[in-house]
Amino acid sequence: DAGVIQSPRHEVTEMGQEVTLRCKPISGHNSLFWYRQTMMRGLELLIYFNNNVPIDDSGMPEDRFSAKMPNASFSTLKIQPSEPRDSAVYFCASSILSGSTDTQYFGPGTRLTVL
């Protein structure tokens, strides 16, 4: 079975540009999570969805960040405009249960570099 799929795997962009990260969760999973990982701050939860509905976006750092889940098989995380401090690895994860604290399955991540 395919795991969580993320694209692109690497993204290099210039400050001020719009960046869109994509995620396809495992089929049948009801929860989807976006995380950001940096050396300084570790792994941070940005937002999570239950049954395509955003439940908690308190981890979204600023209004420049937005996330959508138009259907059960697709989600996007958008940064507009991007800044150098957004450089990080962004992970998408999914969980079979409609809750945020059960086993999560992570994608391979998108390494974002903002110049």
Added chain:
Amino acid sequence: SQQGEEDPQALSIQEGENATMNCSYKTSINNLQWYRQNSGRGLVHLILIRSNEREKHSGRLRVTLDTSKKSSSLLITASRAADTASYFCATDYGNKLVFGAGTILRVKS
């Protein structure tokens, strides 16, 4: 401050030795999970232990949970070079899963 924190930050052992990592947390939990992350990869779930369990095994992994001390340990027996990775504990905090900073394990062959 983080809900879960691992100790030590880094650990280097020889192949065949056992590796023990610890996790401490601050508030009551429903469950605690351990994940592994190989360099450049996503996290992989290893084991989940519920608050009413004291010990759990999975292959070469043994996890203990002491809710009175708010701590957990992950033991990897007979380590292999392929076990080289970062290991994270994750605890439920409110309605979120919060990850610690991780222990970097290096297994030398």
